[in-house]
Amino acid sequence: MSLTQWRGTPPEHAPGASAFPEGARATTAELRIPATHQVPGDPGTTADRGEAPAAIRLTEVSKVYGRGPRALLAVDRLSLTVATGEFVCLVGASGCGKSTLLSIIAGLDTATAGQVVTGGQRVSLMFQEPALFPWLTAARNVELALRARRVPKAERRQRTTELLETVHLAAFADKRPHELSGGMRQRVALARALAQDADVLLMDEPFGALDAMTRDLLHDELERICAERALSVLFVTHNVREAARLGDRVVVLSSRPGTVIEEYQVPRTGPRRIDSVQVAELASKVTDRLRDEMRHHGH
Amino acid sequence: MAIRTQPADQVQPDLERSAITGLDSLELGLAGTGRAPGRLARKYWTATWPKLLAIVIVLAGWQLFYLSNWHGDTASGLVKSPGYTLRYLGGQLQHAPLWQAIGVTVRTAVIGYALAVLIGSAVGALISRIPPLRAAVGSIISGLQTMPSIAWFPFAIILFGITTSAILFVMALGAAPSIANGLITGVDYTPPLLLRAGRTMGLRRVALYRHLILPASLPAYVAGLKQGWAFSWRSLMAGELLVIITGQAPSLGILLNTAQDNLDLSAAIAVMIIILAIGIVVDGVFTKVDLTIRRRRGLLLGAAR
Numbered sequence: 001m002s003l004t005q006w007r008g009t010p011p012e013h014a015p016g017a018s019a020f021p022e023g024a025r026a027t028t029a030e031l032r033i034p035a036t037h038q039v040p041g042d043p044g045t046t047a048d049r050g051e052a053p054a055a056i057r058l059t060e061v062s063k064v065y066g067r068g069p070r071a072l073l074a075v076d077r078l079s080l081t082v083a084t085g086e087f088v089c090l091v092g093a094s095g096c097g098k099s100t101l102l103s104i105i106a107g108l109d110t111a112t113a114g115q116v117v118t119g120g121q122r123v124s125l126m127f128q129e130p131a132l133f134p135w136l137t138a139a140r141n142v143e144l145a146l147r148a149r150r151v152p153k154a155e156r157r158q159r160t161t162e163l164l165e166t167v168h169l170a171a172f173a174d175k176r177p178h179e180l181s182g183g184m185r186q187r188v189a190l191a192r193a194l195a196q197d198a199d200v201l202l203m204d205e206p207f208g209a210l211d212a213m214t215r216d217l218l219h220d221e222l223e224r225i226c227a228e229r230a231l232s233v234l235f236v237t238h239n240v241r242e243a244a245r246l247g248d249r250v251v252v253l254s255s256r257p258g259t260v261i262e263e264y265q266v267p268r269t270g271p272r273r274i275d276s277v278q279v280a281e282l283a284s285k286v287t288d289r290l291r292d293e294m295r296h297h298g299h
Numbered sequence: 300m301a302i303r304t305q306p307a308d309q310v311q312p313d314l315e316r317s318a319i320t321g322l323d324s325l326e327l328g329l330a331g332t333g334r335a336p337g338r339l340a341r342k343y344w345t346a347t348w349p350k351l352l353a354i355v356i357v358l359a360g361w362q363l364f365y366l367s368n369w370h371g372d373t374a375s376g377l378v379k380s381p382g383y384t385l386r387y388l389g390g391q392l393q394h395a396p397l398w399q400a401i402g403v404t405v406r407t408a409v410i411g412y413a414l415a416v417l418i419g420s421a422v423g424a425l426i427s428r429i430p431p432l433r434a435a436v437g438s439i440i441s442g443l444q445t446m447p448s449i450a451w452f453p454f455a456i457i458l459f460g461i462t463t464s465a466i467l468f469v470m471a472l473g474a475a476p477s478i479a480n481g482l483i484t485g486v487d488y489t490p491p492l493l494l495r496a497g498r499t500m501g502l503r504r505v506a507l508y509r510h511l512i513l514p515a516s517l518p519a520y521v522a523g524l525k526q527g528w529a530f531s532w533r534s535l536m537a538g539e540l541l542v543i544i545t546g547q548a549p550s551l552g553i554l555l556n557t558a559q560d561n562l563d564l565s566a567a568i569a570v571m572i573i574i575l576a577i578g579i580v581v582d583g584v585f586t587k588v589d590l591t592i593r594r595r596r597g598l599l600l601g602a603a604r
Contacts, residue, residue: 106499124500125499127492127495127496131493131496133510135514135517135592145501148501148510176595177597179597
């Protein structure tokens with residue numbers, strides 16, 4: 001495990017120690033008491049998760065923007081663990097620091113206090129916008145990610161082809177981003193994220209700008225790819241149904257400052273559909289909790 | 300494109316699309332891909348006829364001016380008809396001196412512009428990378444851009460004497476600020492999202508510049524290069540009229556000067572037509588480059604792909 005960053009709190013727990021106690025979450029916020037909710041008919045997943053090594057471990061992470069009286073607390077002592085191979089969805093009202101959190105984990109931003117441990121895993125980040133380089137073709141966009149990792153040239157071509165095949169875009173390798181549809185661009189972005197050989201995929205509302213049908217298809221694809229590659233995923237969304245559709249666990253964040261207020265464990269019962277009863281049930285539960293939270297904050 | 304995963308003819312686009320995309324597959328296939336030869340010819344005709352019409356109108360106006368004898372000295376032979384002038388130009392084009400003059404001028408243009416590109420690019424790169432430098436000279440560069448370059452000639456002549464170096468100096472000075480500004484603007488306007496994406500991918504320092512910032516700033520840089528060319532070409536013409544270098548092959552400017560001394564209107568107009576033609580050709584090259592870049596990036600509305 002590598003300690004990517006810590007500030008404010010000393011690293012009491014030595015890197016490599018088997019686990020932060022699950023109780024770490026209990027100390028997250030003295031004000032609100034976090035609870036792990038179990039969806040009915042789901043015994044014992046928590047225990048399994050306890051044994052899996054963590055892909056991401058956040059301990060009491062806070063983020064303050066600005067200084068002095070105008071300082072803005074965006075994230076407040078947030079603790080969260082994503083186990084290896086786990087798919088965690090983060091939902092919360094806008095401005096609850098979800099994107100900030102992903103930036104911190106990806107190393108694009110630094111936490112003001114707290115500890116971020118990514119266990120030496122490669123992390124890659126996907127945005128709501130595909131953020132492809134418009135002057136490069138789909139294949140070149142993917143290849144550049146390989147090139148940034150100094151993959152030898154001969155290998156790059158083959159890997160690029162494989163990655164584009166993975167996202168079913170082999171036929172569009174020579175197209176430039178503006179010649180692709182929104183969903184296809186996100187597929188290229190996904191291939192590019194995979195090209196970074198990441199063990200952990202951070203996704204910031206990646207399908208937010210797509211229509212429901214395209215999104216549905218991409219959910220299936222993402223699920224398949226994550227299973228094939230044993231990826232750990234932290235998926236931020238404001239779409240509760242999407243979270244219920246995809247997540248092994250749905251984590252609800254409070255309004256600003258963001259911190260974990262609720263977690264819902266989802267039973268692994270094979271592939272789900274976004275219009276299934278289980279997804280709808282969980283979604284309505286999460287929605288109620290979010291609505292509750294917003295009411296408290298006077299939204 | 301080096302990477303080709305599958306020959307285009309093996310792909311069944313319709314099948315492929317329906318298998319992988321949802322509703323947004325409707326976004327595809329809007330652009331016409333057919334490029335029949337007839338369409339190409341029509342395209343060129345559409346682009347050409349307004350220019351031809353403009354030339355015809357100018358020639359007609361000139362002919363009328365000549366026929367009206369408004370100046371009162373058609374009889375003295377000072378004002379010539381367009382037909383006479385064009386015949387004169389045609390005749391000159393068959394003799395070496397005019398081509399030599401074109402050669403001298405174009406050579407100076409290329410050297411001066413190359414100097415401007417080197418200096419402008421280097422200065423632009425430095426300023427965009429070093430914030431204190433920008434604070435120090437950023438506004439000076441914008442100021443230099445608005446200063447008519449002809450005002451530099453006394454300075455240049457005092458420094459370099461009546462030499463080609465004086466002309467090159469003013470050309471470089473006139474064009475470099477535009478080029479530097481173009482590069483700085485391009486770097487500044489690199490989309491922050493792409494920068495985040497690039498950093499996530501692990502692009503750092505030189506690689507970040509090479510693969511992201513420079514390509515992203517290309518359109519603004521080309522716009523700067525184009526403006527820089529216009530400035531340096533004007534400086535060159537002004538320079539050749541002001542800095543009369545004797546004892547070497549005449550340039551276009553010297554031919555103009557000779558025409559002025561001889562009160563030879565046809566010769567003056569003939570040289571002016573040459574100068575105009577060179578300017579139009581170079582401008583056309585820049586426009587073409589700019590359009591190609593924008594089309595590749597999908598920045599041209601409704602353009603064929």
